[in-house]
Amino acid sequence: MKIAFLSDIHGNATALEAVLEDIQSKHVDKIVVLGDLCYRGSEPKRSLELVRSLDTTVVKGNADEWVVRGIRDGEVPDQAIDMMRVEQQWTVDKLSQEDIDYLQSLPTETSVQLSDQVKIHALHATPNSLFDIVKPTDENEVVKEKLMRDSSADIYLYGHIHHPYVRYINGKCVANLGSVGLPFDGINHASYLIVEGDGADYSVGIQRVKYDVGKVLKQLDEVEYPNKEFLYGVLGE
Template sequence: MKIAFISDIHGNATAVEAVLKDIQSKNADQIVVLGDLCYRGPEPERSLELIQSLNPTVVKGNADEWVVRGIREGEVPDQALDMMRTEQKWTADRLSNEDIDYLKGLPAEATIDLTAQIKIHVFHATPNSLFDIVKPTEADEIVESKLMKEASADIYLYGHIHLPYVRYINGKTVANLGSVGLPFDGMNHASYLMAEGEGEHFKVGIQRVKYDTSQVIRKAEEVAYPNPDFLKQVLAK
């Protein structure tokens, strides 16, 4: 079995298309999405359509929750709140009621069978929160307490921090997928994770996909996205 895990698309449909093409070239059997589909990019509706067309397993991210109910004080830095609320409204206005209901109804976590012997527990930030931040440099004890609560799982995968990594703790695997649409690790290539398994054997690896980021920036200008400077800062590298 070969499963592709993608996360943190953030309305970047151009990146989604590039990643899906790469996944198809690697002959993945399944795609699982770990949230943050629409918000903070120029093509929220097309990004959602691309994901829904796959009929994948999808779990909810904090940005999906924000699209549904708005951003509350204390959830983002005070100096960013007004602009992020403007971006949220811009995004929500471009989605249908059915789209909003879809995001609202997403589950917070899921367990995926890579093989009959290997289970993968997936969630956006932690199993108990859409918003908690677990950094790549956290001590093993912190990672275990926040991310590895499902004792039956062998692999734990999450998104949210946009920083891809793989770690091994007490015989189990923990990994962050990075971000398809807004990577924060200084490389503007889309990031996702591929897991392959047979019986008790498996391997996981971060995949990076180069695409035309200038196309995303042009699109943001064409549709009058309210915060194009943010996209330029992340993608124009």
Template sequence: MKMAFISDIHGNAVALEAVLADIKKHHVDSIAVLGDLCYRGPEPKKALDLIRSLECPVIKGNADEWVVRGVREGEVPEGKLAMMNEERQWTVEQLESEDLDYLEQLPTQFHWDLNTHLKLHTFHATPESLFDVVLPHESPEHLQKKLMVEEDANLYLYAHIHLPYVRYIGGKCLANLGSVGLPFDGQSKASYVIVDADEDRFRVSIERVPFDVEKVAQQYVDNGYPYAEMMRKVVQEAQPPS
């Protein structure tokens, strides 16, 4: 069984198309999406339509929740609340009511039996929250407490932080997918994960895929995205917005 896991597309359809083309080359058996489909990208509708056309399992991310009901106090720094809700409103205006209904009903986690030996637990940020931030450098104890809570799982995959990594803790594997649309690790390439399982053996690989960064940067301007210059810089530098 070989599965591709993608997440944090953030309305970047150009990067998503590049990743889907790369996935096709790997001849995977199936694809799953771990959230954050539309918000903060220049092509939210196209990105969402591409995801829905895959007819694959999709879970909800914090940005999907924001698109449905808005960004609330305490979820982002106070000085950014109005700005992020303005971005959210622009995103909603690009979508249809059925798109919002689709995002609202998404589940928040999946459990997978890849075979008789390997059990996989997937979620967006943590099993308990769409918003908590758990970074790669945290102690093994903290990672186990926040992310590796399903004792019968062998492998745990999550998204949200836009920083891809793989760690082995207590005989089990924990990995972050990074981001298809908005990588934050200084490398302007889309990121996703492939899990290749064969009986009691498995391999987890982080795949990096180039996409037309300058095209996406210009789309923010051409499509009238609010705070377009800020997002152009995010895409070009592969760093979080300041």
């Protein structure tokens, strides 16, 4: 079986369309989406519609939770919270109540059987929190404690940090998908992950997809996105 995992779209429907086209060309059997669909991008509504059109497994991210109930004190740096709340309200204004209810209803984790011998545990951040951070550089014991609670899994996948990587701990695989719409690793190509397996054998690979970043930057101007300077800095060519 071949499964594509993607996350952290952040309202970047142009990047998502490019990723879905790339996925289609690779003939995957299933797509799984690991959260952060709408918030912090120029096209929250269209991004959500594209995800929902996949009719597939979607889990909730911290940004989806923010859209539903707002950003609470202590969840982001004090110097950023006012602007992030403006962004949250801007996003909510573009969505319907049915959209909000959909985000509210999303589960926080999922398990996928890649083969009869390989199980994947997938979520947005950690099993205990939509907000906790597991860094690529964390010690093995930290990663095991925060992320690898389901001892029956062979592969652990998550989003949230926007930094794609693959590593192995005690014979098990841990990988971050990176971000479709807002990568933080200095490469403004969309990032997602493909897992392929047969029996006990499997491979895990990060995929990077080039798309029209200039179009997205122009959209930020056109819709008068409230924190467009930040997004320019992340996506700027």
